[in-house]
Amino acid sequence: MAETITFYMLGGLILLFAVLVVSTRNTVHGIIFLVIDFLVVALLYASMNSMFVAAIQVLVYAGGIVVLYLFVVMLVNHKRPPEEYADPNRRNWLGAAMTAAVLGELVIIGAYASLRPAAVSASATKVGYVKETAMVLYTDYIIPFELVSILLLVAMVGAIILARREW
Amino acid sequence: MGPITPTHYVLLSSALFMIGVFGVITRRNIIIIFMSIELILNAVNINLIAFSLQWGNSIGQVFVLFVIAVAAAEAAVGLGIILAMYRNKETINIDEMNVLKW
Numbered sequence: 001m002a003e004t005i006t007f008y009m010l011g012g013l014i015l016l017f018a019v020l021v022v023s024t025r026n027t028v029h030g031i032i033f034l035v036i037d038f039l040v041v042a043l044l045y046a047s048m049n050s051m052f053v054a055a056i057q058v059l060v061y062a063g064g065i066v067v068l069y070l071f072v073v074m075l076v077n078h079k080r081p082p083e084e085y086a087d088p089n090r091r092n093w094l095g096a097a098m099t100a101a102v103l104g105e106l107v108i109i110g111a112y113a114s115l116r117p118a119a120v121s122a123s124a125t126k127v128g129y130v131k132e133t134a135m136v137l138y139t140d141y142i143i144p145f146e147l148v149s150i151l152l153l154v155a156m157v158g159a160i161i162l163a164r165r166e167w
Numbered sequence: 168m169g170p171i172t173p174t175h176y177v178l179l180s181s182a183l184f185m186i187g188v189f190g191v192i193t194r195r196n197i198i199i200i201f202m203s204i205e206l207i208l209n210a211v212n213i214n215l216i217a218f219s220l221q222w223g224n225s226i227g228q229v230f231v232l233f234v235i236a237v238a239a240a241e242a243a244v245g246l247g248i249i250l251a252m253y254r255n256k257e258t259i260n261i262d263e264m265n266v267l268k269w
Contacts, residue, residue, distance in 0.1 A: 011179045019186060021202050021206060022186055022190030027198050030199055037206070050219075050220075053232070056231075060236075065242045069202065072198065075253075076259055086195065087262035087265075092192070095193055102188075114174075127224065127228070137229045137232065140226075141229050144233060151236070155239075159243040159247040161247075162244065162247030163251065
């Protein structure tokens with residue numbers, strides 16, 4: 001029962017702050033809402049027993065990526081409001097209608113699925129603990145792990161080159 | 168309110184995904200579009216964790232770490248592109264970033 005209440009509370013907060021992120025006018029406020037959203041998602045991971053992923057979510061998303069966003073917002077000086085010009089060929093209503101259609105489809109799927117609920121996971125194994133995650137990460141997935149490190153290095157070099165003022 | 172099944176997590180993550188897609192499609196401020204993309208990646212991560220718990224398999228957790236790493240790389244390169252674009256065109260409105268359009 002406590003698990004159910006936690007899920008609905010965290011899920012509601014996640015969706016609320018996500019809506020605030022996509023609807024806010026002020027970009028800095030949007031970033032603040034994004035941080036809160038990331039932290040609530042980390043709480044959801046923690047409630048799902050995935051402590052390591054929750055910690056990484058706080059460190060990398062709420063700590064690293066958001067600081068990058070803040071730097072860019074501070075560097076980009078709004079001389080005029082970013083949304084004052086709209087392409088005449090733009091069809092916002094079409095995109096909004098399409099996402100609304102998919103959301104309606106989700107509601108139908110949810111109503112249908114609630115008639116025949118899926119089995120609750122047995123999950124007796126210790127999935128989500130640091131030891132189990134590390135065992136898989138550093139044995140079976142060691143090559144993807146190294147590839148991701150190279151990807152991060154390449155991205156770092158690329159970002160520096162892109163953001164350089166002149167050659 | 169019964170127990171929480173994977174269906175609940177999948178519905179939550181699809182709703183979050185659609186909010187992100189809505190932001191990408193309807194906003195014109197490119198920084199907010201980037202934040203919407205982060206929301207989409209978070210939705211995918213919630214799915215991966217839910218199914219990892221359902222099947223008692225740690226691979227889902229490992230893939231979440233990979234997704235987070237790729238998101239960090241994407242944010243660094245994308246924000247670099249935004250800075251370069253702002254320096255050249257003095258705008259962060261994607262409707263004015265049309266030099267590659269035709």
